Amino acid sequence: MIVEISLIVTAVKFFFMPLYRSTDFEVHRNWLAVTHNLTIDKWYYDETSEWTLDYPPFFAWLEYSLSHIAKLFDPEIVKIENLNYDSDMTILFQRLSVIVLDFLYIYGAKSCSDLVSDGNLLVFILLVANPGLLMVDHIHFQYNGFLFGILLLSISNMITSNFIYSAFWFAVLLNFKHIFLYVAPVYVVYMLRAYCFTVSSNDGVHTPWYSFSLTNLIKLGLTVVSVFCLSFGPFIDQLPQVFSRLFPFKRGLSHAYWAPNFWALYNITDKILQKLCLRLGFHVATTEASMTGGLVQEYEHAVLPSITPTVTFLLTAASMIPALIKLWHLGADRGYRCLSFVRCLTLCATCAFMFGWHVHEKAILMILIPLSFLSVLGEIDGKLFVFITTIGHYSLFPLLYPKNLLSIKIFMLLTHIAIAFCYIPSLYDVSKKTGEDEYDVFGKHVAKQLRTLSTEQAILGQNEIQSVITKCRLCDLNAYSADTQASDDYTARRSTSTSTYMPLNSPASSVDTQSTDDSLNVISNDPDYINIIMINAFNNA
């Protein structure tokens, strides 16, 4: 069914072709022109358009190769001075390029969903039909789809313990779009713990320093460094210029449209305090630069202390560190460490989203996409997912402000959350799926034990069990006839039924199929919950 679903999603993407597109459309058209016409030493210096090239070199190379195809569609696309050029062919080409590159995302989603045994189709649908990506990539216009495809490829390689491939893909990803630096610490910590230490301890506390493998570290380092060399090598003599383009700290704390993060609350508190102080007669600086004006600029807070990039950096790091330390310890456990890895990935993306400098609202996708993958792997993650996916995609609504897109946005979100709310709970509803309750499980358990006994003993045992049950039922029957009051009936039955199971004292009575307190514990206790297939877990030992 994967083919059909991909076809359906692709068809929906085609629908969006002539709709509203943001200035990012012109940004990418300009980059096509810049990379096509200039020699590479001028790529990061050109300022013909205000939309200068500010993505890492691999992306520039991608635009360069795309520009050669673009020429066939319309030679006017690749002229630098053609600012805001949007002929039909330009639109067709740019939209098509996003749709075609998205097949990499579909491939990534498939490689991830193949690792899941229960609900792999569901996770494929959730990933491929992600409304956020549809909105940001195919209406608003950006190239996030294939980048997340690379991320998913890297994650799937990590889960199958192909650490080198995973590191390679992640390094490539970083050189396409440096926003993924947010989750780089997770990769560093996890790679070190899981790959560079060859011995794993199960208790998860003690780090076996003696098993540190320098060879593995060198292999890893070589992979990453060579990717970076390939990318930044041609730009070696203009690195400061490249970096000043990549990390524009002059853009201000919040994006033109505030991302729904901590700083949005901070800014609004500042605004309120400013108004309050003025009302109360305190003198405060009244800068008229409005933060919501849609202008990208630095902004001084009036009452609260102004925030510098260093503060955001420290806060982000501080919020990440607990998760990273926990990952270091969990990384020891071969069985579940990949699950912890994806969880930590989501968590760190959230931290960066919450406290980062100049965060875009689109960055919520970095949380939602790994979380969609997690949603089928544990009940807690599933619950979190249905909640965050609703809020997160709703927070993307202002991105597409034209009124005629409202209904498309609403129904896209509704379709998505209908899928999430219909299918994710049913994945964890064990009793409904098999039609069994705890008594069935108990019965099976007893049957299995009886089978191990000799025939004679089994018959005796059956007799004993039956006599206990008979006694209890008679007890129940007497309680019924003695106590005719309807109000007490229910409680009485309950109390007898609990006492029924006390004398049996079988080990099975402690089995609780519905304990779901901590999904991590559940997963480690109950083999039914282990959905990830460990392919190479032992080969790499």
Added chain:
Amino acid sequence: MAKRADPDKFTVTKDALLPGLFFALLLRWCVAAYPYSGYKKPPMYGDYEAQRHWQEITVQTTVAHWYRNTTQNDLQYWGLDYPPLTAYHSFLIGLVADWLDPESVRLFASRGYESDSHKTFMRWTVFLSDIYFYVTAALCICIDAERIIGKHHTNVFKRTDIATILFLLYPGLILIDHGHFQYNCVSLGLFLWASFFIIAIENDTLATICFVLALNYKQMELYHALPFFVYLLRKCFMCLPYKGRYSHIIHRFNKLAIAVITTFIIVWYPLISSWDDIFQVLYRLFPVKRGVFEDKVSNVWCSANVFVKLKYVYNNEEMIKMCFLCTIMAAMPACIDLFLRINRKKFVLCLINVSLAFFLFSYQVHEKSILLVAIPVVMHLPEDPFMCFWFLLVSTFSMLPLLLKDGLLIPFLCTSLIYVSFYSITLRLADKKAGILSFLNATTVYKAANPSANYNSVILKLLSTNFFFSLQGMFWLGFGTLFVEPPARYPDVFPLLISMYSCAHFILFLIYFTHQQISLPTCLPIKIKVKNN
């Protein structure tokens, strides 16, 4: 009213119902983002302007002037040519439009009024009408289909969620209503409700009222009138007690007649003050002067016109008589069969046959009228998925020239692709081994619909092959329309080829469906007792 043995105890498959429903609605909005007919094409614009103009007329003039040529109401410019319910509907929307944006319904001044917000408003009116009339009726029919066959069924096409999705995703109606801009969903929705009351609840009076309302929304519903008439008439003669049979017949017939007449009177009452008014409205509804067909229609006359210029051979009078005779001839076998060998399953087939006969042979046919045939076929799809699916693809394809004119190429391709994909997913649900292209294979499809039945494998092979070549033909014709420059002497050669190609299909389908209907046995539609299961 027939009561089920245990009306509350039935379960339907709801797995994909909600996501599918929302997706179908999303698709409607995706199509709605595209231009409508007559978008920025002065001076006459298109159907969108017609609808807007009717709002203007109904809001600004008195009821008596709606259908008359007055100083305020120029009938030459998109005069009202649908029955009163359409006018009331326009009036209702017009009132809302007057409240939201008075400029859009100003008398005369608003001609050719176009703006983004007005477009969004108009799209919402279609969308809401669609939800209220069509989607609800479709849901009821699909729920009933699964409810009747009970729990242990194997026909995957009768699962409520699958049936609903396939029902609502039919590309033709979405493209015409939400893309081209019309309110077919209202009349077709009312028609579906009428059919639902007949095939599911057996409440003949309600069915009659619904159908009369549908007829009063669009006179094209006359295509469906014969089967309703025949079926309900036959039911009057059914299961009579020996004593007092004539009074029974008259009693039953009177019940229906009163329903029809009362509904008609209520609908027409505000408009009519004299006999002359009625004729004026009827004259507006049946414009005999407009010719035998409009544009390129895939019916018999248009195809014959290629070889014999009918306009020069026959005058209008003769043409009408000929059309009438041919239509009756083509529709009679289905009607007579329905009357003599009544069976509830035959009712839908008879609807298909009669409306197809009307489409192929009757006078003044639009290419959009194929929807009137397609909707009964959508209803029939769970019974005979392969042929119905084929028909639905052809019917959408036959509207390609119209859609191209409106700039709806991308929606046409995408909705068709999505429809095929969902159909393919359905097959995959029934048979794990089915591939992406197994919808081409009649054997797989019929096995999915009914695993126990035996089919003639030679015929199935033949059908599969034909379906494959038919798809090929559609593909190449579409390809030619888009990319090949037609010769200067025949600028319309591709639309004409498309309509002839579709027409050939429709004639074969008429024969096939008539054969299907006749081969069904008699089965009196008496109250079914659903056994507790």
